[in-house]
Amino acid sequence: SQTIHQWPATLVQPVGSPLSLECTVEGTSNPNLYWYRQAAGRGLQLLFYSVGIGQISSEVPQNLSASRPQDRQFILSSKKLLLSDSGFYLCAWSTREYLGTGELFFGEGSRLTVL
Amino acid sequence: DAKTTQPNSMESNEEEPVHLPCNHSTISGTDYIHWYRQLPSQGPEYVIHGLTSNVNNRMASLAIAEDRKSSTLILHRATLRDAAVYYCIQIQGAQKLVFGQGTRLTINP
Numbered sequence: 001s002q003t004i005h006q007w008p009a010t011l012v013q014p015v016g017s018p019l020s021l022e023c024t025v026e027g028t029s030n031p032n033l034y035w036y037r038q039a040a041g042r043g044l045q046l047l048f049y050s051v052g053i054g055q056i057s058s059e060v061p062q063n064l065s066a067s068r069p070q071d072r073q074f075i076l077s078s079k080k081l082l083l084s085d086s087g088f089y090l091c092a093w094s095t096r097e098y099l100g101t102g103e104l105f106f107g108e109g110s111r112l113t114v115l
Numbered sequence: 116d117a118k119t120t121q122p123n124s125m126e127s128n129e130e131e132p133v134h135l136p137c138n139h140s141t142i143s144g145t146d147y148i149h150w151y152r153q154l155p156s157q158g159p160e161y162v163i164h165g166l167t168s169n170v171n172n173r174m175a176s177l178a179i180a181e182d183r184k185s186s187t188l189i190l191h192r193a194t195l196r197d198a199a200v201y202y203c204i205q206i207q208g209a210q211k212l213v214f215g216q217g218t219r220l221t222i223n224p
Contacts, residue, residue, distance in 0.1 A: 034211070043202075044159065044214040059211070090158045100147035100166075100206045106158025 002027035006091050006107035013114055019064075019078040021110050023091030026072065031093040033074040034104065035066055038088040050074060051097070086114045119203045124219040133190040135218055137203030140184045147206045148179065150188050152199040153217070159202065162188065198222045 003026045013019060025031050035047040046059045048066035056066050063082060067075045074091055089110045096102030120138040127133045139148060147166050151159040163170055163177045165186070170177040176189040190197055202217040 036214075043216045044153075046211055046213060049211055088156075092158070099149075099212055100145075100164075103149075103161035103164070104151075104159075104212050106160065109156070109158050111156075 002093075002105065004091060004093055004105060004107040006089075006110050008110060009108065011110060011112045013081050013112065015083055015114055016080050019076070019081050019085070019112070021076040021089055021091075021112075023074045023076075023107060024072055025093045028072070028093070028095055030071060031095055032097065032099075033068060034092040034094075035074065035076050036090040036092065036106075038090065039084075040087065044090065048076070081112075081114045083114050086112055088112075119205050119215055121201075121203050121215065121218045123216065124221065126221045126223065127193050128223045129195060130192055133193045133197070133220065133222075135188040135190075135201050135203075135220065136185065137187070138185045139203070139205045142183050142205055143207075148177070148183075148186050149204045149206055149212070150175070150177065151202045151204065151212075151214070152197075153202070154196075154199045159214070162201070193220075193222050195222050195224060 006023045032051050034049045036044045037047050038044050048056055048058055050056050050068045053068055064078050091107040092104045094102055094104050147164050149164040150162040152162050153159040163172055163175050165177045165179050178187045200217040200219050202214050
Protein backbone atom coordinates (compact mmCIF):
# COMPACT_ATOMS: atom_id res chain seq x y z
CA SER A 1 0.00 0.00 0.00
CA GLN A 2 1.04 3.58 -0.54
CA THR A 3 2.35 5.69 2.31
CA ILE A 4 3.62 9.21 2.66
CA HIS A 5 6.17 10.39 5.20
CA GLN A 6 7.00 13.90 6.26
CA TRP A 7 9.71 15.10 8.60
CA PRO A 8 10.40 16.68 10.89
CA ALA A 9 7.00 16.67 12.54
CA THR A 10 7.75 19.75 14.61
CA LEU A 11 10.32 22.46 14.11
CA VAL A 12 11.17 25.69 15.94
CA GLN A 13 13.52 27.97 14.05
CA PRO A 14 14.80 31.53 14.52
CA VAL A 15 14.06 34.23 11.97
CA GLY A 16 16.69 34.26 9.24
CA SER A 17 17.63 30.60 9.60
CA PRO A 18 17.33 28.09 6.75
CA LEU A 19 14.63 25.48 6.40
CA SER A 20 14.39 22.04 4.88
CA LEU A 21 11.26 19.89 5.06
CA GLU A 22 11.27 16.52 3.40
CA CYS A 23 8.51 14.34 2.05
CA THR A 24 8.73 10.87 0.56
CA VAL A 25 6.09 8.62 -0.92
CA GLU A 26 6.31 4.83 -0.95
CA GLY A 27 4.40 2.22 -2.87
CA THR A 28 3.77 4.18 -6.04
CA SER A 29 5.73 5.60 -8.92
CA ASN A 30 5.59 8.89 -10.81
CA PRO A 31 3.21 10.59 -8.38
CA ASN A 32 2.14 14.20 -8.56
CA LEU A 33 3.49 15.89 -5.42
CA TYR A 34 2.25 18.97 -3.59
CA TRP A 35 3.23 21.29 -0.74
CA TYR A 36 0.49 23.14 1.12
CA ARG A 37 0.74 25.53 4.05
CA GLN A 38 -1.86 26.27 6.67
CA ALA A 39 -1.31 29.33 8.83
CA ALA A 40 -2.94 29.37 12.25
CA GLY A 41 -6.72 29.57 11.90
CA ARG A 42 -6.54 29.77 8.13
CA GLY A 43 -7.28 27.53 5.18
CA LEU A 44 -4.81 25.52 3.13
CA GLN A 45 -2.68 27.40 0.66
CA LEU A 46 -1.12 25.56 -2.25
CA LEU A 47 2.58 26.46 -2.45
CA PHE A 48 4.13 24.14 -5.04
CA TYR A 49 3.28 21.12 -7.11
CA SER A 50 5.34 18.79 -9.23
CA VAL A 51 4.39 16.35 -11.98
CA GLY A 52 7.87 14.85 -12.36
CA ILE A 53 11.51 14.96 -11.35
CA GLY A 54 12.85 18.47 -11.60
CA GLN A 55 9.46 19.90 -12.61
CA ILE A 56 8.19 22.43 -10.08
CA SER A 57 5.25 24.81 -10.40
CA SER A 58 5.04 27.67 -7.92
CA GLU A 59 1.66 28.98 -6.90
CA VAL A 60 2.61 31.77 -4.53
CA PRO A 61 5.68 34.03 -4.77
CA GLN A 62 7.56 33.90 -1.49
CA ASN A 63 10.92 33.12 0.03
CA LEU A 64 10.28 29.37 -0.18
CA SER A 65 11.43 26.97 -2.86
CA ALA A 66 10.78 23.35 -3.68
CA SER A 67 12.81 20.64 -5.32
CA ARG A 68 12.14 17.12 -6.50
CA PRO A 69 15.49 15.35 -6.78
CA GLN A 70 13.97 11.88 -7.02
CA ASP A 71 10.67 10.51 -8.26
CA ARG A 72 9.14 10.09 -4.81
CA GLN A 73 10.95 12.80 -2.89
CA PHE A 74 9.78 16.38 -2.48
CA ILE A 75 11.70 18.98 -0.49
CA LEU A 76 10.58 22.39 0.72
CA SER A 77 13.35 24.87 1.51
CA SER A 78 14.06 28.39 2.54
CA LYS A 79 17.37 30.23 2.82
CA LYS A 80 16.07 32.72 5.39
CA LEU A 81 12.88 32.19 7.32
CA LEU A 82 10.42 34.96 8.09
CA LEU A 83 7.97 35.13 10.97
CA SER A 84 5.17 34.78 8.44
CA ASP A 85 6.52 31.37 7.41
CA SER A 86 5.17 29.84 10.60
CA GLY A 87 2.45 27.30 9.94
CA PHE A 88 1.48 23.73 9.33
CA TYR A 89 3.12 22.37 6.18
CA LEU A 90 1.50 19.48 4.42
CA CYS A 91 2.86 17.30 1.67
CA ALA A 92 0.42 15.45 -0.56
CA TRP A 93 0.46 13.12 -3.52
CA SER A 94 -1.84 11.95 -6.26
CA THR A 95 -1.50 9.24 -8.88
CA ARG A 96 -3.82 10.86 -11.36
CA GLU A 97 -2.89 13.68 -13.63
CA TYR A 98 -6.41 15.04 -13.50
CA LEU A 99 -7.47 15.38 -9.89
CA GLY A 100 -11.10 15.60 -10.85
CA THR A 101 -11.38 11.85 -11.00
CA GLY A 102 -8.85 10.99 -8.32
CA GLU A 103 -7.98 11.98 -4.81
CA LEU A 104 -5.19 13.69 -2.97
CA PHE A 105 -3.45 11.87 -0.13
CA PHE A 106 -1.92 14.00 2.60
CA GLY A 107 0.93 13.39 4.98
CA GLU A 108 0.73 14.06 8.70
CA GLY A 109 2.25 17.51 8.40
CA SER A 110 5.20 19.46 9.74
CA ARG A 111 4.49 22.23 12.23
CA LEU A 112 6.95 25.11 11.88
CA THR A 113 7.26 27.90 14.40
CA VAL A 114 9.52 30.81 13.50
CA LEU A 115 10.59 32.94 16.47
CA ASP B 116 -9.39 29.94 -9.12
CA ALA B 117 -12.88 28.55 -8.76
CA LYS B 118 -14.54 29.61 -5.53
CA THR B 119 -17.06 27.72 -3.47
CA THR B 120 -19.16 29.15 -0.66
CA GLN B 121 -19.76 27.27 2.56
CA PRO B 122 -21.10 28.27 5.98
CA ASN B 123 -18.29 28.98 8.41
CA SER B 124 -19.65 26.59 11.01
CA MET B 125 -22.40 24.10 11.71
CA GLU B 126 -23.46 22.12 14.71
CA SER B 127 -25.27 18.83 15.01
CA ASN B 128 -25.97 16.06 17.49
CA GLU B 129 -24.45 12.66 17.66
CA GLU B 130 -26.27 9.92 15.73
CA GLU B 131 -28.26 12.45 13.71
CA PRO B 132 -27.84 13.17 9.99
CA VAL B 133 -25.81 16.20 8.95
CA HIS B 134 -26.28 18.13 5.72
CA LEU B 135 -23.35 20.34 4.77
CA PRO B 136 -24.18 22.76 1.94
CA CYS B 137 -21.89 24.21 -0.69
CA ASN B 138 -22.52 26.72 -3.47
CA HIS B 139 -20.44 26.61 -6.63
CA SER B 140 -22.29 28.94 -8.97
CA THR B 141 -19.37 29.29 -11.43
CA ILE B 142 -19.13 25.59 -12.12
CA SER B 143 -18.74 24.45 -15.71
CA GLY B 144 -19.71 21.18 -17.30
CA THR B 145 -16.42 19.39 -16.71
CA ASP B 146 -15.67 20.57 -13.18
CA TYR B 147 -15.80 17.97 -10.45
CA ILE B 148 -16.90 18.67 -6.90
CA HIS B 149 -14.72 17.17 -4.21
CA TRP B 150 -15.12 17.08 -0.44
CA TYR B 151 -12.29 16.68 2.02
CA ARG B 152 -12.27 16.92 5.77
CA GLN B 153 -9.55 17.87 8.21
CA LEU B 154 -9.42 16.71 11.78
CA PRO B 155 -7.48 18.84 14.29
CA SER B 156 -3.71 18.76 13.75
CA GLN B 157 -3.99 16.36 10.83
CA GLY B 158 -3.81 16.60 7.07
CA PRO B 159 -7.07 16.61 5.11
CA GLU B 160 -8.60 13.33 4.04
CA TYR B 161 -10.69 12.64 0.98
CA VAL B 162 -14.39 12.13 1.60
CA ILE B 163 -16.19 11.93 -1.73
CA HIS B 164 -16.42 13.46 -5.19
CA GLY B 165 -18.94 13.74 -8.01
CA LEU B 166 -19.70 15.31 -11.36
CA THR B 167 -23.42 15.26 -12.07
CA SER B 168 -25.25 12.47 -10.31
CA ASN B 169 -25.49 11.72 -6.62
CA VAL B 170 -22.73 9.60 -5.14
CA ASN B 171 -22.53 7.31 -2.14
CA ASN B 172 -19.59 5.72 -0.36
CA ARG B 173 -18.87 4.30 3.06
CA MET B 174 -18.19 7.71 4.54
CA ALA B 175 -20.94 9.91 3.12
CA SER B 176 -23.31 10.78 0.32
CA LEU B 177 -23.03 13.66 -2.10
CA ALA B 178 -26.17 15.20 -3.52
CA ILE B 179 -25.56 17.48 -6.51
CA ALA B 180 -28.26 19.91 -7.63
CA GLU B 181 -29.67 19.49 -11.09
CA ASP B 182 -28.14 22.77 -12.26
CA ARG B 183 -24.86 21.75 -10.52
CA LYS B 184 -24.56 25.14 -8.85
CA SER B 185 -24.77 23.64 -5.40
CA SER B 186 -24.20 20.38 -3.61
CA THR B 187 -24.75 18.86 -0.18
CA LEU B 188 -22.53 16.48 1.72
CA ILE B 189 -24.61 14.14 3.84
CA LEU B 190 -23.30 12.33 6.88
CA HIS B 191 -26.06 9.87 7.59
CA ARG B 192 -25.36 9.29 11.26
CA ALA B 193 -22.84 11.66 12.78
CA THR B 194 -20.38 10.49 15.40
CA LEU B 195 -18.02 12.53 17.56
CA ARG B 196 -15.22 11.49 15.24
CA ASP B 197 -16.91 13.38 12.40
CA ALA B 198 -16.12 16.71 14.07
CA ALA B 199 -13.80 18.39 11.59
CA VAL B 200 -13.46 21.14 9.02
CA TYR B 201 -15.16 20.09 5.79
CA TYR B 202 -13.92 21.53 2.51
CA CYS B 203 -15.96 21.67 -0.67
CA ILE B 204 -13.72 22.11 -3.70
CA GLN B 205 -14.57 22.82 -7.30
CA ILE B 206 -11.78 21.41 -9.41
CA GLN B 207 -10.66 23.38 -12.40
CA GLY B 208 -7.53 22.58 -14.28
CA ALA B 209 -5.62 19.37 -14.25
CA GLN B 210 -3.25 19.30 -11.39
CA LYS B 211 -4.16 21.31 -8.35
CA LEU B 212 -6.69 21.42 -5.59
CA VAL B 213 -7.46 24.83 -4.13
CA PHE B 214 -9.04 24.81 -0.69
CA GLY B 215 -11.38 27.47 0.69
CA GLN B 216 -12.11 28.16 4.34
CA GLY B 217 -14.44 25.20 4.82
CA THR B 218 -17.18 24.52 7.37
CA ARG B 219 -16.24 23.70 10.93
CA LEU B 220 -18.60 20.95 12.05
CA THR B 221 -19.21 20.46 15.75
CA ILE B 222 -20.91 17.30 16.97
CA ASN B 223 -22.64 17.41 20.33
CA PRO B 224 -22.81 14.20 22.39
